[in-house]
Amino acid sequence: MAALDAVPSPGAETGEAFLRLSGVRKSYPGVVALADFEIEVRPGEVIGLVGENGAGKSTLMKILGGVVTPDRGTIQIDGVPYDGLTVAGSMRAGIAFVHQELNLFDNLDVAANVYIGREPRRGGVLRLVDTPKLNATVQPYLDRLGASFSPTTSVARLSLAQQQMVEIAKALSFNSRLLILDEPTSSLPIAETEKLLEVIASLKAHGIAVIFVSHRLHEVVAACDRVVVLRDGRLVGTLEGDAISHDAMVRLMVGRDLKVAYSPPAIPQGKVVLSAQGVRTPTYPNREVSLDLHAGEILGLAGLVGAGRTELARVLFGIDRPHGGSLTLNGQRLRLATSADAVKAGIFLVPEDRKGAGLLLDFPITENVTLPNLSAYAKNNVVSRDAERKRAETSRRELDIRAVDVSVRTGSLSGGNQQKVVLAKWLAMQPKVMIFDEPTRGIDIGAKFEIYRLMRQLADHGVAVLMISSDMEEVIGVSDRVAVMHEGRISGILNRDRFSEENILKLAVGKQL
Amino acid sequence: MLKKDLGLLVLIVVVGAIVAIINPRFLSTINIANTANLVGLFGIFAIGQGFVIITGGIELSVGSMIAILGVIFIDMIANKGMPWPLAAVLVIAIALVMGLVHGLLITKLKLQPFVVTLCGLLIYRGVARFYTADATAGFPFGVNFPDLEWLTTGRTDIVSNLTGGAVHTLLIPHSFFVMVVIAIIMWIVLHRSVFGRYLFAVGKNEEAARYSGIRTTQVIIAAYIICAGLTALSAIYFAMYTRSILPSGHGNFYELYAIAAAVLGGFSLRGGEGSIVGVVLGTILLQVLQNLVNLLGIPTSLNFAVMGSVILIGVVADQQFGAYRERRRIAEAARHATQPETSPAE
Secondary structure, three states: OOOOOOOOOOOEEEEEEEEEEEEEEEEEEEEEEEEEEEEEEEEOOEEEEEOOOOOOOOHHHHHHOOOOOEEEEEEEOOEEOOOOOOHHHHHHOOOEEEEOOOEEEEEEOOOHHHHHOOOOOEEEEHHHOOOOHHHHHHHHHHHOOOOOOOOOHHHHOOOOOHHHHHHHHHHHHHOOOEEEOOOOOOOHHHHHHHHHHHHHHHHHHHEEEEEEOOOOHHHHHHHHOOEEEEEEEEEEEEEEHOOOOOOHHHHHHOOOOOOOOOOOOOOOOOOOOEEEEOOOOOOOOOOOOEEEEEEEEEEEEOOOOOOOOOHHHHHOOOOOOOOOOOOEOOEEEOOOOOOOHHHHHHHEOOOOHHHHHHHOOOOEHOOOOOOOOHHEEEEOOOHHHHHHHHHHHHHHHHHHHHHHHHHHEEOOOOOOHHHHHHHHHHHHHOOOEEEOOOOOOOOOOOHHHHHHHHHHHHHHOEEEEEEEEOHHHHHHOOOOEEEEEEEEEEEEEHHHOOOOOHHHHHOOOOOOO | OHHHHHHHHHHHHHHHHHHHHOHHHOOHHHHHHHHHHHHHHHHHHHHHHHHHHHOOOOOOOOOHHHHHHHHHHHHHHHHOOOOOHHHHHHHHHHHHHHHHHHHHHHHOOOOOOHHHHHHHHHHHHHHHHHHHOOOEEEEOOOOOHHHHHHHOOEEEOOHHHHHHOOOOOOEEHHHHHHHHHHHHHHHHHHHHOOOHHHHHHHHHHHHHOOOOOOHHHHHHHHHHHHHHHHHHOOOOOHHHHEEEEOOOOOOOOOHHHHHHHHHHHOOOHHHHHHOOHHHHHHHHHHHHHHHHHOOOOOHHHHHHHHHHHHHHHHHHHHHHHHHHHHHHHHHHHHHOOOOOOOOOOO
């Protein structure tokens, strides 16, 4: 059992660093995820870690958690150097994580969750759970966090912030000295965020160090003593005390080289094809979204994770019903009861979740390509395998899908080739509107550029293209216009002359330009 | 024919051969004809069950539907004087409505198929017993329906007919013919039609199917309707085969025969996998096992135990064989490991 009272860690009085990273580097084939990284963590310190998607935050967290071993550099814990951490070593060193997605059993109570797999026993051979002891053990953690619920409360009845407190209590029960909170506020409503910031303050008071990873910069300003900014895997700046400000962070985060070269449209922007007026999505039922999408343009839809972009795409594709508002396609009122209606209208979606929603991984390439338009390959409702195969062969040639044969399982292809199969599904039909949700996430650089080229080709054929992307480089390099979403509404629309990382980021975090 | 189906066929032949060696009566024309009749009766609704299982669902009310629809059918033609074709249409129509209701409850109200059809199982059984006041439904003495009887319980020696009676082979029961015709139609529907592909897609990954613009709720509802329709047809055949129905016992556990046949035939209860050939072969194996119990002098009380053991052995063998093939495939891939064309997916 863990020690319960908040014993200050060794060195707390002197404020000496117990964790030191120096010269840490990690690269993956073709990309340097983290280079020359240095950090010192002292007890009771709250350190903000900010940076755009792909800046190297996840890699750093994986290194601290012992999940990946750095290629170079040293990690010192209490002055003892290690070449790399193991997961067990990281836990022994008192490093604990609270991830964005909560890993709780909501059918169990709070105490059971905190000590899951480590329950105190009684009753000899019967090995019963010693519930009174369990509850008594958990209570002090909850007290320390200022929780208003008891160890016997069912997790299902807690709010998100309270559930996060359970996760934190669980992390603390491992005698943690350093707690890493990964995007803890991204799913919380504002009022609950306040509560979490209080929790961080009380952790600090107990001498526990916190690394706070967040996109919500005003919370970083409110919570942190020190902010570390990452960009393209490099430490680009550290801000301390009063120097921590919204603008200072944004200045450091942006300003990298953009490698995606913009290819301008070959045809002038056409008339409005798809128009959403006052549409409200199920996730943000009280925020209205209005957006016009023109023929021949690529409209980038930027914003932070959870800003409501995917939810908007789901409504535009008929997966979710909008709460009010209206859609028009070429001036005609559009009613989408199911995705089948959207497909019939020529609105296609390449979803974010390629493996779960974009493809049937167990189906061959052929059957994935023909699935949305299967009747076209059938006579009297009987599918012609020859026609299907011909179509798939054509798609394979056109999109350069690298596969031994079109009859192979789609799941056996690489990420980039899988994505091309998803594209092939829709390109085999006549799209009017194509929505891409994070089209290049997790795919290799070659396939990425091919997808950009295809998007431009589609637009030049008069298709209206909406591209949801969290990759700043992609948003700026590919789009003709950019709409930015913040917490369920469009916070601004930029034309190319006003494109800049700074502008987009400002709108994404909810600031005015 | 899939490898799995072939394996099942081999198993049937091996079991049949062993039984035939111990008791040659297994191959007598009358025994084969009787077994074929049962294969026909059970096969018709087992195929229907297969459609539901492909979607990842289950239909537990089959046995109770056979009881209530059989009771209604006999009552209509024997007591109410309704012409039998009309009664048949009526019974099938009732079943289609039942299937529609199951499908709607499962898709629109998002209830679990197990729960919905379990309630169906209880409700239909209860109503069937109430309908006859728990009495046996049967035909009064001397009442006959020659056309209907020919269609359902009749038997024809095709070879004899073709050769003008010169060569006699076995009398094939018409129920078996009907099952074969249904199997062929349903094979085309499941394995060759647009709807069939949708069924596999919905069963494998409903989300991905929806993101391909497939009306997944309609596909699932259709599966339950097809299942109910085929069940109604087999209910008429069972009614004519038994000629009297005790509503408390008629069709008991038949849903489990259908599920067992599908599982033996390579269906996954998770959905998205299965074949018509498989479910028909599964039905044949189950009937051969029943037959085996009778012919080998095994106490009839052990009937279910034999069936359960064989199914268990079958799925364990299949699972182990699948795991073995997977290991071999990985070992093979490891031997041929070369540089991939593009960087691997992360």
